[in-house]
Amino acid sequence: MDPLSALREYTIRNDLHKIQRIGDDFRFGNEFTFPATIETAYRKHVKSTHYTLETLHHFITNQHLRHAEYLQNANANRIPAVTLPDRKALLDYLTGKISSSDSIDFTMIVIPAGEPDAGDRNNLIEETDEDLAANPIRWIKAMERPLKDREQILLCKNRDFYSVLVSATKRDEENQRKEALQRKDNLVAKSRIERGGEELGLGFDAGQKAKLHLKGSKIGEGVPIILVPSAFSTLITIYNVKEFLEDGVFIPTDVKIKQMKGVKPDCVTVQKKFSRDRVVTAYEVRDKPSTLKSEDWDRVVAVFVLGKEWQFKDWPFKDHIEIFNKVLGFYLRFEDDSVESAKYVKQWNVKIISISKNKRHQDRAAALEVWDRLEEFMRSRSR
Numbered sequence: 001m002d003p004l005s006a007l008r009e010y011t012i013r014n015d016l017h018k019i020q021r022i023g024d025d026f027r028f029g030n031e032f033t034f035p036a037t038i039e040t041a042y043r044k045h046v047k048s049t050h051y052t053l054e055t056l057h058h059f060i061t062n063q064h065l066r067h068a069e070y071l072q073n074a075n076a077n078r079i080p081a082v083t084l085p086d087r088k089a090l091l092d093y094l095t096g097k098i099s100s101s102d103s104i105d106f107t108m109i110v111i112p113a114g115e116p117d118a119g120d121r122n123n124l125i126e127e128t129d130e131d132l133a134a135n136p137i138r139w140i141k142a143m144e145r146p147l148k149d150r151e152q153i154l155l156c157k158n159r160d161f162y163s164v165l166v167s168a169t170k171r172d173e174e175n176q177r178k179e180a181l182q183r184k185d186n187l188v189a190k191s192r193i194e195r196g197g198e199e200l201g202l203g204f205d206a207g208q209k210a211k212l213h214l215k216g217s218k219i220g221e222g223v224p225i226i227l228v229p230s231a232f233s234t235l236i237t238i239y240n241v242k243e244f245l246e247d248g249v250f251i252p253t254d255v256k257i258k259q260m261k262g263v264k265p266d267c268v269t270v271q272k273k274f275s276r277d278r279v280v281t282a283y284e285v286r287d288k289p290s291t292l293k294s295e296d297w298d299r300v301v302a303v304f305v306l307g308k309e310w311q312f313k314d315w316p317f318k319d320h321i322e323i324f325n326k327v328l329g330f331y332l333r334f335e336d337d338s339v340e341s342a343k344y345v346k347q348w349n350v351k352i353i354s355i356s357k358n359k360r361h362q363d364r365a366a367a368l369e370v371w372d373r374l375e376e377f378m379r380s381r382s383r
Contacts, residue, residue: 002106002140003053004040006032011060012096019057026053032143041106042093045085050105055080059087060094106136180246180273223284224378225299226270229306230287235332235355236304238268238287245270245371248364250355272371281378289315301381302328302374307345324349328377330370 001009006028010016018029027033036057039050055074059082062070067084074081082090092098228236232253236244239256243249268285283301286292292300297316303323305311317323329350333342334357342352351373355366 001032001144002041003032003034003038004042004056004104006034007040007053007056007060008094008096011094016061021057026057041104042090042101043103043105044083045103046083051082051086051090052080055082056090056094059090063091106140176273180271222299223269223282224301225292225296226283226285227289227300227303228285228287229304229311231306234304234306235334238265238285241285241304242268242270244363244367246273248367249360250363250366272375300327301378302330304330304332305345305348305350307331307342309344320348328374330373332366 003026007019010019010028015029020027021036024036025033026036034053036052036054038053040053040056042051042056043049044051058074058077058079059070062073065073067087071081086103089098089101089103093101093104226241228234228238228241230237235250235253237253237256239253239260240251243251243256266286266288269282270285271282284299294316312320312323315323317326323329329348331342331345331350331352333352333354335354336357345352351369353366353369356362
């Protein structure tokens with residue numbers, strides 16, 4: 001690379017501070033070394049001579065000065081100055097505002113004897129100074145050094161593939177949502193056909209339906225039930241349970257109430273959406289145990305506990321041992337909550353699951369833990 005092109009490149013890259021003068025040479029970082037008095041390809045407007053590297057470097061590093069102040073500074077440092085007619089065009093070229101100029105003439109460059117450093121220019125060892133001076137283009141090519149290879153050229157500043165990942169993730173989640181809705185519609189249709197067949201006496205055998213057995217009892221026929229507290233002081237309620245279990249995202253109850261405009265559902269159906277299984281079981285989520293009939297209690301498979309004794313008042317079970325022997329228990333808490341908040345829960349056979357107050361990307365792992373334990377619980381009761 002010639003000295004004019006090297007100076008222009010460092011100016012555009014804002015790397016002028018990396019150019020150091022050591023003795024009679026200018027060193028461009030670890031890339032190039034040129035004599036300070038070497039003539040560049042930029043020709044003076046008034047005379048037919050070329051500006052030296054020393055002159056151009058002094059000019060570009062003092063471009064902020066008015067021309068009169070610049071001339072005084074150059075004279076004080078005994079450096080030939082850039083003339084006023086050349087000032088604007090030269091500055092525009094060095095800063096990259098223009099890509100070329102009529103004042104640039106590479107064919108008239110004078111190559112001083114011994115300019116290429118032997119240690120850094122091995123490819124010039126066999127060339128004589130006369131040969132190089134006679135062919136400036138060969139000299140320029142010999143001075144060139146590769147700055148980037150085909151891999152480095154692909155690196156883009158301030159750009160990454162995160163937006164591509166987000167787009168692909170959203171598309172995948174949308175496909176899973178559509179598949180889940182389709183499976184849900186199929187389940188509803190199948191349930192209606194079976195109920196209609198029984199009512200019309202079309203010969204459906206109730207004994208052919210899958211039955212899941214508990215210890216000493218059985219899970220009733222129909223959709224399994226998950227109970228959640230009706231109190232707003234718990235993290236999981238009937239308002240936000242669907243987003244947590246299906247989407248793996250915890251949304252505070254008060255936020256969901258505002259989104260739903262205060263309308264409280266009596267029952268919510270949830271499915272494991274982020275699953276590659278073809279068969280996905282649907283679950284009913286309710287928060288009013290008092291409305292359950294005896295046959296409904298046979299379908300209760302899990303409960304999110306509040307951590308208070310009164311939650312189990314009027315439940316058709318003898319004690320906590322019997323409850324959590326027949327029903328899978330979960331307790332959702334914030335990871336930085338006090339231990340006192342889970343004082344009673346630790347005495348029960350309940351899985352404590354912690355989530356962060358702020359790191360919503362961790363909610364998915366907590367929801368998956370609920371699904372894993374629930375599916376294992378269902379499988380163990382069906383053997």
